[in-house]
Amino acid sequence: MASTHGAHGILVASNRGPITYQTQDDGSLHAKRGGGGLVSGLSAIGPDADALWVCAALGDGDREAVRRGVGEDGVRMLDIDAEVHADAYNGIANSVLWFVHHMLYQTPLEPVFDAEFRRQWDAYRAYNRAFAEALAEEAAEGASVLVQDYHLCLVPGLLRALRPDLRIGHFSHTPWAPVDYFRMLPDDIRAELLDGMLGADRLAFLTWRWATAFLDCAAEIDPERYRVTPASEASRSVEHLDGAAPARTLVGVHGLGADAEFLRARSHEADVEERIVALREEIGEGRRTIVRVDRTELSKNIVRGMLAYRQLLDDHPEWRERVVHVAFAYPSRQDLAIYRDYTAEVQRVADEINSSYGTPGWTPVVLHVKDDFARSLAAYRLADVALVNPIRDGMNLVAKEVPVVSDEGCVLVLSREAGAYEELGEDAVSVNPYDVVGTARALHEALAMQPGERAERTKRLAAAATALPPAQWFLDQLHALEA
Structure with a gap:
């Protein structure tokens, strides 16, 4: 498998990338750069780091850019089927995971985890798999991969199975639901989310409140597989009791500040x-x-x-x-x-x-x-x-x-x-x-x-x-x- 490894030593994965494309009236493509912490961070590591940002093509302009082979150095856009993306992004990420973590449901009427939800969950899984496969293909031996947010919760576990040599991190930009709210999700979906996240070597959150909520979910929902222990003064860890790799996942906090x-x-x-x-x-x-x-x-x-x-x-x-x-x-x-x-x-x-x-x-x-x-x-x-x-x-x-x-x-x-x-x-x-x-x-x-x-x-x-x-x-x- 070593021969298929890419050349990038640092990789970032997120739904939205640092650039978007719009098709102009004359058919040309206009590129617009985004801002934010990740853009600042990647520029801070310098051009010698062989960094790559993997993101989804979000609109018609992005997809046209992928089809034409137009792109920027350091960015790989994935042209995931538009319906798969819509089901994963709107159906699951924004209408289920966002609602769970922000505790937004009117519980007498919602959520309803029916056959349509299951169909959309399959799309969420396929969307995450597309990212995992792209990262596995692009990463150099032992590369560091930073996966971003609730859109890509399954990526660490999927990527771990493909490339156990990588150092994998996941950062949650949202709160994490308390245990009783997280339990609303179907049992197998809860387990898949925890397994996906805990495929990472390190998980990070914006505050200890959200990190502790995640740790509580792991410890209380699946105590036969996960045990929470102190790792150091600055972090805690989840031990994998079933022998899964990695043997443990560290959990830390980084409170994003203003520029x-x-x-x-x-x-x-x-x-x-x-x-x-x-x-x-x-x-x-x-x-x-x-x-x-x-x-x-x-x-x-x-x-x-x-x-x-x-x-x-x-x-x-x-x-x-x-x-x-x-x-x-x-x-x-x-x-x-x-x-x-x-x-x-x-x-x-x-x-x-x-x-x-x-x-x-x-x-x-x-x-x-x-x-x-x-x-x-x-x-x-x-x-x-x-x-x-x-x-x-x-x-x-x-x-x-x-x-x-x-x-x-x-x-x-x-x-x-x-x-x-x-x-x-x-x-x-x-x-x-x-x-x-x-x-x-x-x-x-x-x-x-x-x-x-x-x-x-x-x-x-x-x-x-x-x-x-x-x-x-x-x-x-x-x-x-x-x-």
Whole structure:
């Protein structure tokens, strides 16, 4: 088998890659580069590392690029059948695994694990197998492979069977479900997920809360096969009692931080300055701002945030005409009906607040739904209060980004269910994301906070938020795996 090994010493696998292609009117392909922690991390290891990023072709432009043999050095796109990808991505990853880990099901009615679910699970398995086979083909002897997220939970186990010589890591960017919620999955599916993940030499999570939830699942659901033990002060391990390779899987934590250097420079470019002027016009002279920036993802809890703002206006009418809720709710997963319905509800509640409380000179909620990064940065700079109230969130980088770029200092109102709470909770105003009255109380406390305390908190929040910037976050995982 050695003769089939590739040449790459470091490999990353993720559903979405660092580049996307669009077909232009003249038939040519236009490439657009992405950002984020993985892109920063891979660039940080340098060109001599023989690194390769394996990702899925997500749209028609990507698939056309694969067919034409167009590509970038260091990236391999997999042209997985579009229906298989849709079933794996929307059917399982986003409609089952995401819902389990974020505890989003309305359990009297869902989930229903029927024959259609089984058909889609077969697609999820095939999708993961395509990644495992590509990685096995491309990896050099003893290479390090970093697999990303809930889309690819089966890859470590599948890849281990194909290439036992590799060092395999998996990073979860989401929470992990507590044992009782994880038990909702059919027994064989639960076992397959745990076996897939524990094919890795090392698993990593954003916080110890999520890592511990995974360890609890392994220990309680299959105690005859897995035993959790301390590995060191910085990590724990799962021993494989059935003799499966590897003999144990290490488990560690890397809390992804904000990229301060990039954010501070980007937030003072000309397009951001233009949007600050436009936002100030929408807000009105001398008014305070409560800012939120989210995708219309069910777990982000945008509707309850708006209801809390309405409660604030009821409980403290002195804030009327003196504060504006600047809400950016960028559409997400609109090919799923439940997400379209949620996006419509966000718009409906914003309209209702504006019609009930608005005056000719004051729009209480300024809602924008078109994704615009420069405008998001402008809002970060203007924010007096940042509202981050997810039901459940692996980390939440908005909570970390706002204090870094805020012009005058910003009070962070933060859900205790966000992963970022572990690092930022001490200097935030914490909320129970389900408690609308409590969140309204927290918004009032934040708006009333004295400038000196606000500035001190912002300084400490920014320091904590940037403790592990994206490039270092990636390198720490790589070094831990190689060690």
